[in-house]
Amino acid sequence: METAELKLQVKKQIIEFLNLISVKPEDIKDDEPLFGEGLGLDSIDSIELIVLLGREYGIDIKDPKEGRKVLTDINTMVAYIEQHRTK
Amino acid sequence: MLYIHKTFSISVQQNLLQANIELINEPVNKKLQAIEPAYEKIPPGILRRMGKSIRMGVGAALPLMSETDPVNGIIMGSANAGMEECVKFLNQIVQYEEGQLTPGNFVQSTGNVIAGQLGLITRNKGYNVTHVHAGLAFENAVLDAIMQLNTNPSNSYLLGGVDEISSFHYNIEALAGTYKKEEVSNKVLYEAGSPGYLVGEGAAMFVVSAEANNFIAKLTAIATIHSTDIELVQAQLKMFLQKNLEAGTAIDLFLSGENGDNRTLPFYTACETLLADDTAIVRYKHMTGDFPTASALGLWYACEFLQQQVPQHMFKKKTSKTSYRNILLYNNFKGLQHSFILVSKAW
Numbered sequence: 001m002e003t004a005e006l007k008l009q010v011k012k013q014i015i016e017f018l019n020l021i022s023v024k025p026e027d028i029k030d031d032e033p034l035f036g037e038g039l040g041l042d043s044i045d046s047i048e049l050i051v052l053l054g055r056e057y058g059i060d061i062k063d064p065k066e067g068r069k070v071l072t073d074i075n076t077m078v079a080y081i082e083q084h085r086t087k
Numbered sequence: 088m089l090y091i092h093k094t095f096s097i098s099v100q101q102n103l104l105q106a107n108i109e110l111i112n113e114p115v116n117k118k119l120q121a122i123e124p125a126y127e128k129i130p131p132g133i134l135r136r137m138g139k140s141i142r143m144g145v146g147a148a149l150p151l152m153s154e155t156d157p158v159n160g161i162i163m164g165s166a167n168a169g170m171e172e173c174v175k176f177l178n179q180i181v182q183y184e185e186g187q188l189t190p191g192n193f194v195q196s197t198g199n200v201i202a203g204q205l206g207l208i209t210r211n212k213g214y215n216v217t218h219v220h221a222g223l224a225f226e227n228a229v230l231d232a233i234m235q236l237n238t239n240p241s242n243s244y245l246l247g248g249v250d251e252i253s254s255f256h257y258n259i260e261a262l263a264g265t266y267k268k269e270e271v272s273n274k275v276l277y278e279a280g281s282p283g284y285l286v287g288e289g290a291a292m293f294v295v296s297a298e299a300n301n302f303i304a305k306l307t308a309i310a311t312i313h314s315t316d317i318e319l320v321q322a323q324l325k326m327f328l329q330k331n332l333e334a335g336t337a338i339d340l341f342l343s344g345e346n347g348d349n350r351t352l353p354f355y356t357a358c359e360t361l362l363a364d365d366t367a368i369v370r371y372k373h374m375t376g377d378f379p380t381a382s383a384l385g386l387w388y389a390c391e392f393l394q395q396q397v398p399q400h401m402f403k404k405k406t407s408k409t410s411y412r413n414i415l416l417y418n419n420f421k422g423l424q425h426s427f428i429l430v431s432k433a434w
Binding site (some may be wrong): 018019020021022040042045047051054055056082 | 131132135183186187188190191194264266
């Protein structure tokens with residue numbers, strides 16, 4: 001899968017997993033922070049996203065520090081998925 | 088006794104936007120589903136995690152909870168609360184073999200989630216209790232509020248009843264024969280003459296206190312009983328009226344919880360035989376559908392009828408009166424759980 005295609009898929013999955021009713025994939029910029037500013041996600045959302053990575057891509061993140069880096073924005077998430085996905 | 092100062096509801100009939108009780112929205116797929124507003128008072132980040140019962144409960148309560156006049160506690164009745172989310176979470180446990188579980192469904196899945204969310208959103212650290220006794224959940228919340236006010240007469244409380252149609256609960260109850268098997272319009276619900284009722288959902292909220300200032304209605308008495316014996320229920324109602332109706336006063340409106348189910352109709356007709364000739368009989372469940380805490384919406388309608396005229400389509404029996412001072416609510420859930428509530432007008 002091309003990176004651009006994967007980014008779109010991840011954005012759609014974030015919207016579905018986090019029930020972001022009023023957000024469209026094109027509203028999420030690739031380099032926009034997912035937490036705090038930008039999309040404005042919180043700590044519960046971070047757990048939801050770690051579960052998303054596990055279920056959809058077979059990625060198991062156990063270290064919270066690593067999780068924080070991976071979930072910085074769409075670019076970091078997709079780069080990590082491309083390197084570590086098992087499915 | 089308690090005084091009702093403010094009311095709010097969300098139901099099938101768009102009561103939130105305007106108390107338009109002339110309107111009758113009809114069922115879709117045999118369900119009377121609540122029409123939800125935009126919920127402008129719920130922060131968007133919190134709203135997206137809420138299931139329907141939580142949205143309805145919190146959405147109906149927040150307009151009553153002002154920062155300048157906070158309540159001292161939150162008392163809720165909900166038979167099923169976050170059942171939909173609970174089942175989603177349980178299904179995840181099975182599907183993912185207890186491994187990858189998301190917290191969103193879990194935090195919404197408990198019985199006390201509506202009162203809990205309200206406490207968190209409004210930073211209310213007072214008494215926070217949810218009653219879950221099926222068809223008497225709301226009535227037990229009312230009894231709790233009365234006891235709290237007896238102990239703390241200067242306090243005020245948010246009192247409410249909420250339930251949603253969850254797919255899991257609907258399927259189980261449909262298999263058990265609780266609902267009507269045939270398609271029935273709620274405009275002819277009481278003529279159906281068949282077993283089962285139309286399922287509904289909604290939320291009704293009240294700010295109550297023991298202070299007789301600026302109140303809409305006075306809830307003077309409440310009683311509950313578990314029984315399948317029609318004569319026993321009728322005798323209990325007779326005793327309830329003898330004990331609680333002030334001398335020289337009469338019930339001028341009987342707000343019946345009749346729901347079109349021919350299995351529970353005999354309870355209502357038995358209770359109607361105790362009424363005087365000049366007591367009007369009014370029904371509301373063609374508007375709301377039936378569900379365990381539908382009586383909370385019944386109380387909301389009673390408060391409305393103390394202030395405005397009753398629409399023609401709600402009358403079972405009309406009298407010459409056009410305004411009402413004493414309203415008796417009788418509700419019956421599944422022919423087993425019964426409640427009597429006496430409500431009077433401010434004067």
